[in-house]
Amino acid sequence: MANGGEEAKEQGLNSLPEVEFSALNQQDRNPLGAKALAIRPQDWRHGETDHFIYHFIHSYVATPISVEAEFNFRVIAKELGRDEMPAALQKSHIYIFEKPEDWKIFQVNALLEPWTGGIHSRGSLFIVRDPANKFADHSLGHEIAHLMLFRLYRRELPRWLDEGFAEYVSKISQASYQRARNYIARAHSHSIPPDQFIPVSHLISMDYPAAAQVSVFYDESERLVRYLMTADQAGFLGLLDAIGNGEQFDTALSRNYGSQFFDVAALEKEFATYASKDAPSISAP
Numbered sequence: 001m002a003n004g005g006e007e008a009k010e011q012g013l014n015s016l017p018e019v020e021f022s023a024l025n026q027q028d029r030n031p032l033g034a035k036a037l038a039i040r041p042q043d044w045r046h047g048e049t050d051h052f053i054y055h056f057i058h059s060y061v062a063t064p065i066s067v068e069a070e071f072n073f074r075v076i077a078k079e080l081g082r083d084e085m086p087a088a089l090q091k092s093h094i095y096i097f098e099k100p101e102d103w104k105i106f107q108v109n110a111l112l113e114p115w116t117g118g119i120h121s122r123g124s125l126f127i128v129r130d131p132a133n134k135f136a137d138h139s140l141g142h143e144i145a146h147l148m149l150f151r152l153y154r155r156e157l158p159r160w161l162d163e164g165f166a167e168y169v170s171k172i173s174q175a176s177y178q179r180a181r182n183y184i185a186r187a188h189s190h191s192i193p194p195d196q197f198i199p200v201s202h203l204i205s206m207d208y209p210a211a212a213q214v215s216v217f218y219d220e221s222e223r224l225v226r227y228l229m230t231a232d233q234a235g236f237l238g239l240l241d242a243i244g245n246g247e248q249f250d251t252a253l254s255r256n257y258g259s260q261f262f263d264v265a266a267l268e269k270e271f272a273t274y275a276s277k278d279a280p281s282i283s284a285p
């Protein structure tokens with residue numbers, strides 16, 4: 001329930017409806033969820049949309065996030081070549097912190113994504129949001145992409161694929177979101193200086209990179225996904241499915257791209273040139 005006239009005024013007709021905790025479509029089985037709700041336990045409220053369950057303090061903070069989350073979901077599902085996701089009845093939980101001090105208490109428990117400042121953990125998402133700011137960048141879309149990949153495959157993907165796809169698709173989604181609001185927007189991809197290029201055979205086996213390599217790791221992973229998507233979208237989705245089901249990169253590559261790249265070395269030869277090209281923009285669908 002709104003706790004005062006002020007807030008009621010800020011909630012438009014379309015604000016996210018509040019749902020009692022016990023009446024939510026499903027509870028979060030991720031133990032980090034309970035840890036989040038244990039901080040400031042009296043203040044959390046709850047709501048849900050078609051694909052997500054939200055835990056929040058103020059509905060005027062949660063409402064625009066819910067709109068953006070569903071928008072991202074649609075764009076990403078389309079990029080994944082799916083009209084609907086499997087296990088459609090399963091929703092992903094999103095926890096929206098507002099106070100930096102609460103977030104500090106919470107984040108001790110989990111690994112923060114250096115790129116977005118959020119935490120994706122096994123299908124649940126934890127973010128901190130200052131009510132005065134909106135997400136100006138593609139970080140929410142990036143995290144939604146992780147949620148969706150986890151929902152599809154129920155396992156952690158190789159880091160380059162998880163981060164590369166999240167970067168690639170969230171940039172497309174953000175450009176599309178802005179165009180829907182009459183901004184002129186295209187998705188930008190960053191080129192990799194040749195002297196910083198990480199060999200593909202190394203990139204595909206990397207876990208979290210050292211701080212100095214974080215930005216080139218994300219950029220190159222995004223470029224590799226974009227390169228594979230551009231070369232053959234069906235091939236990429238086949239490769240993603242294969243790796244999502246536990247196949248190794250080299251066999252998944254030769255099964256899905258065999259006619260274009262004989263092996264990882266052949267892919268690397270072509271990709272190295274593409275990776276260092278000046279940042280062209282992507283035409284979003």
Ligand SMILES: [Zn+2]
Binds near residue numbers: 162
């Ligand atoms: Zn990420």
